[in-house]
Amino acid sequence: MLPIRGEYPNMNTKFLIVSAVAAMVAVGPAQASGGGLYLTADYSHADSSNAAAVSFDGNDNGLFVLQTFHSDGGQVGPNSLSVNIDGNFNGGPLNATFDVPLTSVGLAPGQLIQTGYDNTMAVTVSGGGSHNLFAASQTGAHNMLTAMITGFGNQAAVSQAGSGNTLSFTQNGNGNRLTVIQRSY
Numbered sequence: 001m002l003p004i005r006g007e008y009p010n011m012n013t014k015f016l017i018v019s020a021v022a023a024m025v026a027v028g029p030a031q032a033s034g035g036g037l038y039l040t041a042d043y044s045h046a047d048s049s050n051a052a053a054v055s056f057d058g059n060d061n062g063l064f065v066l067q068t069f070h071s072d073g074g075q076v077g078p079n080s081l082s083v084n085i086d087g088n089f090n091g092g093p094l095n096a097t098f099d100v101p102l103t104s105v106g107l108a109p110g111q112l113i114q115t116g117y118d119n120t121m122a123v124t125v126s127g128g129g130s131h132n133l134f135a136a137s138q139t140g141a142h143n144m145l146t147a148m149i150t151g152f153g154n155q156a157a158v159s160q161a162g163s164g165n166t167l168s169f170t171q172n173g174n175g176n177r178l179t180v181i182q183r184s185y
Contacts, residue, residue, distance in 0.1 A: 003108075022073070035063055050079045051078055052082075052083075061093060064088065064092065065112045067079045078118070088130045089131045089132075098155055102156075110135060111137070112137075129149055129154075131152055131153045134156045135158070138161075143164070146167070152179075157178070162182075
């Protein structure tokens with residue numbers, strides 16, 4: 001599949017990108033310059049899908065989204081992702097790096113990765129928050145992550161592996177750090 005590339009010269013405007021992969025629709029990688037948005041989707045089962053909805057209202061925000069559908073052959077649901085960012089320099093902008101010990105999770109700022117099936121991730125940066133770094137990975141099935149970040153200079157790195165992990169967190173204020181690793185088997 002060939003990559004889909006788009007240019008968005010005015011990143012000050014709000015836009016919504018929806019990427020869905022279903023049996024009849026295949027979407028390859030998408031890239032938007034200036035805002036640092038990269039979306040990829042993959043599927044390996046005719047009844048499966050991955051969906052991503054992303055909206056930016058700000059400048060120099062950066063994300064790398066990878067969703068890969070893998071089922072165990074049973075009843076499965078799609079991986080879904082929703083990201084809303086209101087502010088500047090959030091996610092993984094300008095080759096940002098996490099502080100130690102957040103690097104121990106093995107993710108780079110701005111990475112949002114889901115592998116498996118029926119995983120849900122919702123991340124919101126609100127109130128004009130800026131310079132907030134975050135990353136998350138969910139591998140397995142039935143994992144759920146909900147995150148709300150408000151303020152300046154917060155960092156969060158999350159890894160959930162296995163089945164049925166649930167995490168909800170809020171970072172309010174400035175300079176907060178969060179590292180979470182959950183595994184179930």
